[in-house]
Amino acid sequence: MHVARRERSRLPAAERRRQILEVASGLIAERGFWGLSMQDVADGCGLTVPGLLHHVGSKDGLLIAMLEHRDAEDARAWGDSVHDLRGLCAAIVRRNAAQPEIVRLFAVLSAESLAPEHPAHDYFVARQQDALDKLTRLAKPARDAEQLARQVIAMMDGLQLQWLRDQAGTDLVALWESAAETLFVVDPARRAPARIGSRR
Amino acid sequence: MHVARRERSRLPAAERRRQILEVASGLIAERGFWGLSMQDVADGCGLTVPGLLHHVGSKDGLLIAMLEHRDAEDARAWGDSVHDLRGLCAAIVRRNAAQPEIVRLFAVLSAESLAPEHPAHDYFVARQQDALDKLTRLAKPARDAEQLARQVIAMMDGLQLQWLRDQAGTDLVALWESAAETLFVVDPARRAPARIGSRR
């Protein structure tokens, strides 16, 4: 794959670092971590490979730095603005709809890192547990809070994959709104212990 | 990564081919297509790399052959046994729960192939459209059949990812049953007018 080669120039370390992480994000989103080459990242930054390695130490180091960077950005993005589950989901979906590149980055890395040997494996295991804990806490008043949290996470992940693959411009927010109507339905039959009319 | 090296032996072409696809499935499930090396596949089969290439032509050829093989297996697996949406989903989930390797294979390839340059990109676009069409048809009596189909697919995909990442042995079937209770909830406000009380 062709990667546009930037002109070389001397940059302050912090700025260069930001540039590197940005370029790497885009490339990993396209080809995954296994498919990423340091040469392409370097070219995209107007650096040579050793120049790049000076900043991130190693290829794995680059990945870790990128994930930490994203976490920091995310944390900055929602502070603790929203305290109800449905509102938080809506906010997440709205933000994601605006940055498909990042969503794809995480979709690809998240699947790739299912392999225990993947350098981001532990990160994504922790991330999933974390998300589940947080959403379960927010879902608390509901019956089966953990199940609801799991389903909400699964639905967001699954819809995002569909959305990313759809050529035509499907609307992620609309997809989610429709799903939320189902997930958060107030159904007397589900609150009652007897489960009238349910299968099983 | 270390790949067990099999002893060399001469095999009939058809049998060798089956072996190659099996070994490749396992390796791609672990490292994705970009992370796959023909050397590892060859080692896993007790072949040299040129010996392997004699059978599959190229690395891309190997991937295509594998996807076609899986499609054939799947087609054989369900003929057209189930004709209601909920029953079909249950059957799918039950089968998937029994073969996590295959599920991971598709999870990884499906994410990797979001990139338009990926050799399986078109395959997965078509596959998604196909699944959506089929499930939408099965959901037809319901209001918003397409939305329901999308949500069902998203939920299955999402729950599978969670299940694959969970260290402890979560039960995929149980996860799905719980989600199905929500997705297929019989809600008068959302049910199609003509079909009161029926599921299908």
Add this chain to the structure above:
DNA sequence: GTCTATAGGACGATAGAC
């Protein structure tokens, strides 16, 4: 902070013998 130069492999693929 970035370079040149280079080490040392792994990669996919081909040619041609058996």
Add this chain to the structure above:
DNA sequence: GTCTATCGTCCTATAGAC
């Protein structure tokens, strides 16, 4: 149907100059 031998390319990483 499988081999040996080899090509040319790409890879990550290091050493040391500026």
